[in-house]
Amino acid sequence: MKETIYLLTGAAGFLGNNISHKLVSEGKKVRALVLKGDPAVKYVPSEAEVVFGDLTDLNSLKAFFDVPENHEVIVIHCASLVTTSPEPSPKVYDVNVTGTQNIVDLCVAKQVKKLVHVSSTGAIFEEPHGQVIREPELFYPDQVVGYYAKTKAIATQYVLDAVRNKGLDASIVYPSGIAGPNDSAFGPLVRFVIRYCRGEIRVGVDGSFNAVDVRDLSDGIIACTEQGRRGEGYILSNEMVPMRKMFDLISEASGAGRVETILTPEQMQAMSQGSMVESEGGSNLEALKFEIYNLTRNNQFSSEKAKRELGFHTRPFEETIADTVAWLRSEGEI
Template identity: 30%
Template structure:
């Protein structure tokens, strides 16, 4: 019998890849989208669009008939002024949709958290057993993802079957917004990165992240969290791989942290209050001063999480950005 999955966040990066995977695997898909959402990432897909939002009081009625819930949607913002909407969408929205799933008798839920909720283990690599104190998490976004994950754990205590996945930094197609990682790739392709900052991230192919969601549904342990990641790289190593793929020279000089900190402070505390669109957030600069490294071996071992080589993911991302952002960019496909 064909199963039906209810998916939030299907218009976004991870969600768009997950919806395609679910269709490929024979699922019927209901995708919750806000009335104001752009549907570009869901065009021409054989899915049912359900209008609404995470705090919709009638959400349970819209979920009836679905066996699985993938709660992928979240508000992402590093602006300190967005503290209230981050809490409203990420924390209260998660609490509401989990309650709706209980009411609709959803059999199993996969909740998309983030490594942001885990935090950074200074000078080391964090796994699922590590948790940074919430007051040490940089920025309201990370804190909102922490508290949203607590709502998922509260639902488990009520008997709900919820599995938590924590993606790191995905790379690949359908990064329409784009994400911060996608923005790095896009700026690199446009030759707008004369400098780099001394930071590090864990990267993973976005299609592996989508596969990790489905594997969590099939194999994950109730109440457990699984880091969906692959390779830890410094930003310099990441850019060097991009250079190898594209032939575009990678930046060779680091940017001293006091420069972006100064720009961000002016943006958030001088220009933004005057109504000027801010460019750089203080929290993004503070985060870049850390190396955000993670160990995904639990998901590989217990779920069978794929580990597509990062250069493959990067090439696919480059191809997608080149096609969809009208870049005047050509490179030797033999690279």
């Protein structure tokens, strides 16, 4: 009987780190791809084998895929470069599109047992408010908002094309936002909580969040490696949380004063200093518009398919926020 090895990209990131720890806790053999020089390599569990490589450099990935013949290979591709900027970026394209193409091509060449590709709900065409968004069959990069979403749509279609045309056994997962403790990279939601607790957020926009706990997301992805059907996609999301409820949850967990003022998107755009999320490009009108879009778009996703086929479930969002606040306190951030 062949031994199974899990090849995990993005292993030093928030999601990849949680997946790797979960796998090794179950006694699984894990090989972790980490970009050379990434200080976050220290968070990869010691039980995992670390291989340094670059998604955009096909030659550097050969050692990652060089597995003894007596092994079955399962690949979890969760590495990506996230941007909140709406502007095109060659680096984002190279990592998210070219990097995925390289992983897929090697999966085909090596005849791996399974690939689970981590996409994003942002890559899915947005239905009007009031309609529930479900897993698509095709992707339209020109019809999604934001450059990150466009690159994820292109990459996901490439995966599905390889399933249909090259015999690849792959499944797709579509996380909504990702939340939870131990986010050493301080992603958007963690930064939001920090700023709220420090009193730096004075107003909110009439919108919503949809963020899945990273621990539940990791469980869903691992379940997909075994139960995900070939060529199928699974939305892994949570309940849609209105902005006012989000303020309540953070205040209850942290003791921070509750922000009372909720503005319309138009009012918020007129108050650039009230930006909800710090953007990597600094404070500018286009970045602000994109941030407001993410909070006011249709965030109603259905995870019924994942619940039915993968056994996916989510903990109460109150627990996620409480655990995040407790972790930030332990880190001295709030």
